[in-house]
Amino acid sequence: MKLKFQYRPGNxxxxxxxxxxxxxxxxxxxxxLFIMTDPFSVLGLLVLQILMGKIGAKMGLIEMxxxxxxxAPAALTVSLLNIFVIGDLLYGAAMGLRMLxxxxxxxxxxxxxxxxxxxxxxxxxxxxxYMFGFMINTAYRFVPIFEDELNSITNAHIVxxxxxxxxxxxxxxxxxxxxxxxxxxxxxxxxxxxxxxxQNRAFGAYPNRTYTYVTKAxxxxxxxxxxxxxxxxxxxxxxxxxxxxxxxxxxxAK
Amino acid sequence: MIKVxxxxxxxxxxxxxxxxxxxxxxxxxxxxxxxxxSGSGKSTLLFSLNGILQHEIGGRIKxxxxxxxxxxxxxxxxDMATTISLVMQDPEVQLTQMxxxxxxxxxxxxxxxxxxxxxxxxxxxxxFVGLYEKKDCxxxxxxxxxxxRLAIAAALAMNTEIIAMDExxxxxxxKGTNEVFQVIKKLKELKKTIILVEHKVDNVIELLEExxxxxxxxxxxxxxxxxxxxxxxxxxxxxxxxxxLALPQIVELALRLGITPIPLxxxxxxxxxxxxxxxxxxxxxxxNIPIITVKDLEFSYGNGVVLNGVNFTIPKGLTTxxxxxxGSGKSTLLQNIIGLLKPTKGKILFNGVELNSLDKKSVFRDIGxxxxxxxxxxxxxxxxxxxxxxxxxRNLERSIIESRSREFLxxxxxxxxxxxxxxxxxxxxxxxxxxATMLILxxxxxxxxxxxxxxxRRRTQYLIKLIDKxxxxxxxxxxxxxxxxxxxxxxxNVIVINExxxxxxxxxxxxxxxxxxxxxxxxxxxxVHKLATKLGCPEIVTVExxxxxxxxxxxx
Numbered sequence: 001m002k003l004k005f006q007y008r009p010g011n012x013x014x015x016x017x018x019x020x021x022x023x024x025x026x027x028x029x030x031x032x033l034f035i036m037t038d039p040f041s042v043l044g045l046l047v048l049q050i051l052m053g054k055i056g057a058k059m060g061l062i063e064m065x066x067x068x069x070x071x072a073p074a075a076l077t078v079s080l081l082n083i084f085v086i087g088d089l090l091y092g093a094a095m096g097l098r099m100l101x102x103x104x105x106x107x108x109x110x111x112x113x114x115x116x117x118x119x120x121x122x123x124x125x126x127x128x129x130y131m132f133g134f135m136i137n138t139a140y141r142f143v144p145i146f147e148d149e150l151n152s153i154t155n156a157h158i159v160x161x162x163x164x165x166x167x168x169x170x171x172x173x174x175x176x177x178x179x180x181x182x183x184x185x186x187x188x189x190x191x192x193x194x195x196x197x198x199q200n201r202a203f204g205a206y207p208n209r210t211y212t213y214v215t216k217a218x219x220x221x222x223x224x225x226x227x228x229x230x231x232x233x234x235x236x237x238x239x240x241x242x243x244x245x246x247x248x249x250x251x252x253a254k
Numbered sequence: 255m256i257k258v259x260x261x262x263x264x265x266x267x268x269x270x271x272x273x274x275x276x277x278x279x280x281x282x283x284x285x286x287x288x289x290x291x292s293g294s295g296k297s298t299l300l301f302s303l304n305g306i307l308q309h310e311i312g313g314r315i316k317x318x319x320x321x322x323x324x325x326x327x328x329x330x331x332x333d334m335a336t337t338i339s340l341v342m343q344d345p346e347v348q349l350t351q352m353x354x355x356x357x358x359x360x361x362x363x364x365x366x367x368x369x370x371x372x373x374x375x376x377x378x379x380x381x382f383v384g385l386y387e388k389k390d391c392x393x394x395x396x397x398x399x400x401x402x403r404l405a406i407a408a409a410l411a412m413n414t415e416i417i418a419m420d421e422x423x424x425x426x427x428x429k430g431t432n433e434v435f436q437v438i439k440k441l442k443e444l445k446k447t448i449i450l451v452e453h454k455v456d457n458v459i460e461l462l463e464e465x466x467x468x469x470x471x472x473x474x475x476x477x478x479x480x481x482x483x484x485x486x487x488x489x490x491x492x493x494x495x496x497x498x499l500a501l502p503q504i505v506e507l508a509l510r511l512g513i514t515p516i517p518l519x520x521x522x523x524x525x526x527x528x529x530x531x532x533x534x535x536x537x538x539x540x541x542n543i544p545i546i547t548v549k550d551l552e553f554s555y556g557n558g559v560v561l562n563g564v565n566f567t568i569p570k571g572l573t574t575x576x577x578x579x580x581g582s583g584k585s586t587l588l589q590n591i592i593g594l595l596k597p598t599k600g601k602i603l604f605n606g607v608e609l610n611s612l613d614k615k616s617v618f619r620d621i622g623x624x625x626x627x628x629x630x631x632x633x634x635x636x637x638x639x640x641x642x643x644x645x646x647x648r649n650l651e652r653s654i655i656e657s658r659s660r661e662f663l664x665x666x667x668x669x670x671x672x673x674x675x676x677x678x679x680x681x682x683x684x685x686x687x688x689x690a691t692m693l694i695l696x697x698x699x700x701x702x703x704x705x706x707x708x709x710x711r712r713r714t715q716y717l718i719k720l721i722d723k724x725x726x727x728x729x730x731x732x733x734x735x736x737x738x739x740x741x742x743x744x745x746x747n748v749i750v751i752n753e754x755x756x757x758x759x760x761x762x763x764x765x766x767x768x769x770x771x772x773x774x775x776x777x778x779x780x781x782v783h784k785l786a787t788k789l790g791c792p793e794i795v796t797v798e799x800x801x802x803x804x805x806x807x808x809x810x
Contacts, residue, residue: 141351156625161615161619199331200339210369
């Protein structure tokens with residue numbers, strides 16, 4: 001399975017960055033967008049993201065534009081709805097731009113983050129339980145396998161004369177009904193065998209485990225993150241309003 | 255040392271035991287081959303040794319097990335994992351990490367071993383199985399044989415004294431199988447205790463030495479336990495006829511011809527004792543009327559070309575077998591033939607008419623397809639409904655449906671299970687049901703994808719008889735398989751696919767004598783053909799033919 005925005009190896013600034021730091025940076029961008037209600041700030045942030053994608057992740061402008069095009073219809077709908085329902089042109093524009101601005105960091109993250117390093121980083125840097133990292137690894141291994149299995153089940157039904165090109169909600173439900181049972185049986189069978197296989201390799205023997213692959217945040221990663229945290233608070237207490245900040249983080253304090 | 259005493263085990267909700275008063279002792283450094291028909295309890299026995307059965311699966315257990323002084327019923331599975339490693343049948347389920355190196359370090363890391371020690375163990379294990387150069391590769395990108403070698407490397411890195419392997423080559427093509435057996439041969443030299451469950455006896459016999467051991471299970475009981483020569487010589491006939499087991503071809507031949515002492519492999523056969531007459535092959539694609547013609551077929555998934563410039567014909571009323579390595583494009587080709595996939599270029603003619611111009615429903619009526627996993631095909635809640643399903647779709651009269659379904663339930667031995675859910679059947683019953691659901695529709699062509707994977711001799715023989723019967727009714731059969739013995743027994747016409755291209759089309763005899771083709775496609779001719787060739791009769795490809803052609807057996 002080849003995904004459009006899947007990881008592509010490289011040596012850009014973002015490629016070298018620790019995935020957990022990158023993940024926190026992405027969260028900061030989302031929070032910033034939460035408290036930005038004027039379209040000019042959102043547009044500024046969007047342009048900054050594109051520049052960061054171009055320079056920091058060595059991504060092409062067309063590549064980023066493709067991602068924006070995918071979300072553009074939804075962004076336009078949100079804008080128009082806000083403009084016509086609330087009657088505020090600037091607010092409506094900001095809402096639409098928000099959706100576009102959140103896409104670019106996501107694309108930068110997915111294109112520059114090695115899934116293997118991400119799972120190690122989540123466990124080693126953000127101290128997630130190692131069981132969590134294992135789950136991500138297993139999902140990464142098994143999703144293409146289950147996709148193949150679903151394909152095989154669908155084909156097996158087609159040759160029995162079952163109409164698998166059913167459209168509409170009823171059609172989809174019928175399709176789901178006949179494929180879900182054999183697929184689930186396959187999933188359960190594989191899960192049981194995998195569970196047996198990993199137990200046989202002493203998985204879960206101790207609360208901790210050794211890591212031969214070590215990932216940690218570098219000095220530059222920390223500086224980058226600190227700069228964004230500071231920028232967030234500067235924006236929040238200057239251009240953003242304290243009430244927006246309060247309503248975003250402490251809705252109960254209104 | 256392993257000691258199993260009066261071990262009886264019942265799976266959850268089962269009334270009859272899967273292991274029945276099993277007694278077994280295995281010494282340190284011993285190599286033990288476990289044989290048995292499907293469902294005889296081989297895997298269950300292996301799973302009891304590392305505690306998986308007791309702690310993961312549940313059920314009831316009686317008796318005592320001791321593995322290097324540890325009782326797996328009392329010890330935690332991770333504790334047992336430092337003593338015994340298990341390599342399982344399906345390469346896909348036992349590898350959970352993204353890269354080759356991560357997979358091998360996974361076990362020792364879980365045991366909190368020091369980092370340097372883990373790296374050293376992983377590197378030496380990868381070198382041992384010949385995968386060191388691939389250590390940074392993604393596991394999903396490895397071939398089947400490489401994945402099983404990786405599973406063995408992961409077991410080795412755990413540094414356990416005992417390695418148990420449950421049919422590690424069941425899903426592999428001849429090349430992958432050979433790779434794995436080369437590694438097992440090296441493992442034997444390390445003097446580790448090895449317990450191997452395996453159906454591919456012709457490969458495993460090459461590994462066996464005089465002081466190795468063969469244990470035979472039937473219905474959960476150990477019925478034979480001894481040295482290979484003793485077991486095969488004294489009990490070979492019973493193993494074949496009563497327990498439905500495949501014997502190494504050379505052993506089977508010797509038993510059928512009454513040769514003593516029983517040779518275990520070709521190296522032990524005294525060729526001067528035979529005088530055989532050449533025969534004309536009775537299985538060749540003499541029928542030149544094509545039912546399917548493939549012309550300049552190309553097929554790609556995105557940018558990946560799977561089939562490229564494929565040309566061949568399938569003769570009407572004969573059995574055509576398509577062989578090739580895992581990933582060579584066999585299944586893609588079959589799916590193009592039935593119209594599940596659309597060729598990127600070229601065309602497929604069915605009875606002279608382009609397949610794409612035909613109504614899909616009429617194609618599926620004329621061409622039946624039995625998938626590798628029968629459970630994928632079931633759509634109803636009972637066996638009877640499953641058999642009737644295709645007839646109901648065709649709006650046949652109720653009385654006709656009733657009589658046909660009765661006939662097929664009886665023909666495939668499924669009357670007693672007619673009210674059960676298809677998914678609750680045994681593997682053999684599921685396989686029979688999948689054939690019945692297709693054959694009741696009276697197809698003109700029947701396609702089977704890997705029908706003999708993991709099947710014992712009895713089931714394979716049943717399938718061969720069924721194929722002969724269908725052929726006599728004029729049905730054209732197309733089979734994709736890796737199994738060279740099965741191929742030799744049923745193919746009239748063989749197509750070899752390699753890297754998306756047809757590199758051979760002809761009869762079995764011609765294929766087995768084209769070493770260049772066999773090597774290119776990673777295939778291997780069966781031992782009986784190797785022996786016959788040595789004796790000057792390269793047209794003999796099965797044990798049956800060898801026995802028929804024997805003009806004189808010189809008694810020493």
